[in-house]
Amino acid sequence: MINTLRSELLRTRRKGVVIGWFGLTILFTVMINMVMAQVVGSSNAQPEGGPGVSFPTLDQWQAADGITAGLSSAAGMYGVVALSFWAIVTAGDYSSGLIRLTASAQPDRVKLLLGKVGALVLWTAAVTTVALIADLVIAPVAARSADLDVSAWGRDALPTLAGAWFNLFATLLVWGVIGLVLALVTRSAAISISVGVGYVLVVEAVITAALDAIADWTPGATLGALAQGGTSAIPYGTALTLGALYTLLGLGVALVVFKRRDITD
Amino acid sequence: MSVIKTAGLTRRFGEVTALDGLTLELPRAGVIGLVGPNGSGKSTLIRMLLGLIAPTSGTAEVLDEPIGAPGRYLGRVGALVENPAFVPGLSARANLMSLARLRGLPAPRVDEVLRTVGLTGRDAEPVKRFSLGMKQRLGIAAALLPDPELLILDEPTNGLDPSGIVEIRGLLADLARAGRTVIVSSHLLAEIETVCDFLVVIRFGHLVYSGPVTDLLARTGQRIEIAAEHARDTSSLLALLAADGWQVEHASEDRLSVTAEERQGAELNRCAARGGITLTSMTPVRGSLEEIFLEMTGTSDQDLTAARAAAAERKAS
Numbered sequence: 001m002i003n004t005l006r007s008e009l010l011r012t013r014r015k016g017v018v019i020g021w022f023g024l025t026i027l028f029t030v031m032i033n034m035v036m037a038q039v040v041g042s043s044n045a046q047p048e049g050g051p052g053v054s055f056p057t058l059d060q061w062q063a064a065d066g067i068t069a070g071l072s073s074a075a076g077m078y079g080v081v082a083l084s085f086w087a088i089v090t091a092g093d094y095s096s097g098l099i100r101l102t103a104s105a106q107p108d109r110v111k112l113l114l115g116k117v118g119a120l121v122l123w124t125a126a127v128t129t130v131a132l133i134a135d136l137v138i139a140p141v142a143a144r145s146a147d148l149d150v151s152a153w154g155r156d157a158l159p160t161l162a163g164a165w166f167n168l169f170a171t172l173l174v175w176g177v178i179g180l181v182l183a184l185v186t187r188s189a190a191i192s193i194s195v196g197v198g199y200v201l202v203v204e205a206v207i208t209a210a211l212d213a214i215a216d217w218t219p220g221a222t223l224g225a226l227a228q229g230g231t232s233a234i235p236y237g238t239a240l241t242l243g244a245l246y247t248l249l250g251l252g253v254a255l256v257v258f259k260r261r262d263i264t265d
Numbered sequence: 266m267s268v269i270k271t272a273g274l275t276r277r278f279g280e281v282t283a284l285d286g287l288t289l290e291l292p293r294a295g296v297i298g299l300v301g302p303n304g305s306g307k308s309t310l311i312r313m314l315l316g317l318i319a320p321t322s323g324t325a326e327v328l329d330e331p332i333g334a335p336g337r338y339l340g341r342v343g344a345l346v347e348n349p350a351f352v353p354g355l356s357a358r359a360n361l362m363s364l365a366r367l368r369g370l371p372a373p374r375v376d377e378v379l380r381t382v383g384l385t386g387r388d389a390e391p392v393k394r395f396s397l398g399m400k401q402r403l404g405i406a407a408a409l410l411p412d413p414e415l416l417i418l419d420e421p422t423n424g425l426d427p428s429g430i431v432e433i434r435g436l437l438a439d440l441a442r443a444g445r446t447v448i449v450s451s452h453l454l455a456e457i458e459t460v461c462d463f464l465v466v467i468r469f470g471h472l473v474y475s476g477p478v479t480d481l482l483a484r485t486g487q488r489i490e491i492a493a494e495h496a497r498d499t500s501s502l503l504a505l506l507a508a509d510g511w512q513v514e515h516a517s518e519d520r521l522s523v524t525a526e527e528r529q530g531a532e533l534n535r536c537a538a539r540g541g542i543t544l545t546s547m548t549p550v551r552g553s554l555e556e557i558f559l560e561m562t563g564t565s566d567q568d569l570t571a572a573r574a575a576a577a578e579r580k581a582s
Contacts, residue, residue: 007367014354097350101407104315104344105367107335262318264278 004106004115012089012119021123022130024081029134032074033142036061040146054224062148064155065229067139068164071131075168075227076220078131079175080197086120086179087192094187099263109259117180117251124176128169132161163229171227174243177250178219184257219246268293268415268446269314273323276309276470283309285470286323291448291463296441298461298478299450302562306470307450308347311417315344328415340368343413345421349404353393357384357403360392364407378406383432397424405433416440416447422456434460458482458554468562481557488550489525489533490516494543505540506533522550 040058054076056069071078093099106112143150175196182192204220215221216234222242230236267290274287284306291297301307312318314327316335330337351360361375379385382402392400401424408416421437422430437447437460451457457464457478464481466474474481493502496519503521506513511533516522523533527549537544 003366003369007363010359010363010366011352011355014352016354096352097346097348098352100312100315100317100346101350101364102367103317104335104339104342104346105364105411107316107339262312264312264318 001111001114001118004111005118007102008115008119009122012123017085017089017123021081021085021127025078025127025131026134028074028077028081029070029131030138032077033070033135033138034145036070036073037142037146037148054228058148061143062150062152064152065160065164066150067153068132068135068160070135070139070142071164071168072228075171075224076200078127078168078172079223080193080200082124082127082172082175083179083182083196084189084193085123086176087183087196088189089120090116090180090183091187091189091192095189103263110255113255113258117177117254120176120180121173124172125169128165128172131168132165135164136161167227167229170240170243171223174219174223174226174246174250177247177254181250181254181257184254184261217242222246266293267291267326269325269327269448271323271325274310274313274320274325275322276306276313276318277321283470284313284320284467287467287470287472289465289472289475291446291465291475293446294441294444295462296437296447296449296460297463297465298457299448299465299467300452300454300457300558301467301473305467305562307467308419309470310467311344311346311419311448311450314417315339315342315346317346338415340411341414342417343408343411343415344417344419345404345408346417346419349400349407351392351400351403351407354391356389356391357395357399357406358388360403361388361406361410365410368411370410374410374412378409381409381436382406398426398429401425402429405436414445416445417450418447419450420452421449422451422453430456454555454558455553464554466558466561473561478554482551482554484557487524487526487552489523489527489530490520490546490548490550491523491533491537491544492520492546493537494545498542501540502537502542505542506536509536511536 036055039055040061055073056066060066061069093102102112103109106115140150140153143153179192179196182195183189186192186195200220204218207218208215208221216238222234222239225231225234225236225239226243230239234242269289269291271290272288274284275282276284283304287306287310299307299310309318313320313325313332316332316339320332325332327335328338328341351357352363355363358375358379361378362372365372365375376385379388382405384399384402384406387395387399392403395403401421405418405421408418418437422433425433434456437449440447441462449457449460461478464474464476464478465472491502493499499515499519499521503513503515506521506523512524514522525533530547530549534544534547
């Protein structure tokens with residue numbers, strides 16, 4: 001499996017992937033912090049969010065872990081980026097025909113898939129780190145522009161940053177696995193991304209509106225809660241468990257689909 | 266000793282039967298041509314041999330291992346399937362390195378195959394800048410990476426210039442001389458005739474021919490083209506030969522085509538001399554692989570489509 005991981009890392013190291021993924025991550029970090037500075041304002045009322053975005057209150061932003069509020073607020077947006085890149089890298093093998101070459105060079109499809117997943121997990125860790133670093137640079141600038149009192153931000157810096165990193169990483173991992181499954185099933189990056197984005201923007205909102213009972217179980221809500229370190233509706237432990245379940249379920253489906261389906265065109 | 270053995274190998278895609286009970290045995294060492302019209306099942310066969318798709322029924326062995334366990338033999342097999350596929354943004358070397366890592370091969374092997382296909386010096390360029398011919402060379406380099414016992418190449422000379430074709434032809438011959446087996450799937454029948462020792466012809470998923478190329482070529486009636494010294498004697502010569510029992514027709518205005526083997530040239534000459542006609546040329550002509558192929562498989566895509574529809578109709582009724 002190490003061979004497939006090394007091989008996959010070499011292929012995913014291409015300029016387009018690095019610039020695209022890192023660039024979008026930085027762009028979203030800048031955007032969310034700047035918008036947050038505008039919408040959070042001076043009152044402590046809960047600002048309105050949007051699809052994939054939930055802003056903190058003023059108190060939450062000013063708290064010790066507020067410096068990373070941008071990351072958890074935009075977790076849905078980062079998630080769509082992660083889903084897209086996992087899907088592009090996976091479906092790209094089919095559209096380019098590269099899958100024929102790799103599958104005949106490494107006939108053990110489980111190893112082949114786990115190598116790809118391993119490489120994408122490492123990339124996801126790198127992107128999470130880039131997002132965190134970008135946030136550490138941008139958040140103080142945004143806070144200053146909103147005249148925010150951020151004196152608490154220096155306290156417990158290490159656990160705060162480590163927690164934020166892990167929560168975002170775990171969230172992106174689940175989104176990525178969803179992208180992987182969609183790409184393996186549809187063999188099309190465009191369809192996978194459309195389905196993923198469509199789900200976040202439309203489908204989950206409709207499901208939640210129609211079936212209130214499962215609102216706390218849906219992927220979007222679960223991953224939003226995971227990124228924020230838990231919410232009043234979904235505690236951190238529940239979010240973590242559900243996230244792990246989604247990941248395992250997704251990987252299971254991906255393995256079965258990849259192992260059993262023919263590689264034709 | 267056979268390199269590939271299949272028995273009743275069948276693959277259906279929904280209603281379409283791409284390969285229908287294919288039974289064949291291919292000898293080890295040498296260059297084997299795999300030919301057939303579009304949609305005949307060549308690609309399906311190659312994909313099954315490479316473990317990319319599973320058969321609907323039947324069995325097959327590659328290098329004495331069942332195709333159900335491709336992990337046991339694919340380390341000894343190199344393949345170029347359809348168009349060479351690479352990551353366009355990566356260099357030729359990085360693409361090959363990625364495949365070498367996948368196979369657990371050492372980095373120097375990449376230099377060796379780059380040298381073999383003549384891409385040393387261009388290896389740092391991204392593949393997206395490569396011409397079709399260069400991509401083809403890179404595809405062959407990728408297939409050569411594992412130093413394979415069995416090499417399966419789909420249209421290996423596609424996009425190559427004449428000198429490139431000669432180089433690849435030489436490379437295939439060298440591999441065959443070294444005891445390797447090379448299977449070449451191609452539409453270029455003249456190329457197949459030049460390069461291959463053994464031929465497999467498939468049509469509608471059925472085996473039409475499997476055997477030495479020479480045996481197949483020998484099946485066609487040989488002809489001898491002759492010309493009289495004076496063009497005005499051509500008609501008299503035709504009448505003379507026909508009267509003597511030869512099967513003869515005009516090849517052109519002043520040349521006749523006689524159905525005869527090369528060793529019957531002297532008899533022809535004597536017959537012409539008896540009529541007082543001197544022959545100025547006598548050229549043995551043998552049917553080309555292309556002619557034989559068209560005879561066996563149909564002359565055009567329309568023929569094939571019509572024949573396939575008729576076969577499906579017969580099956581349905």
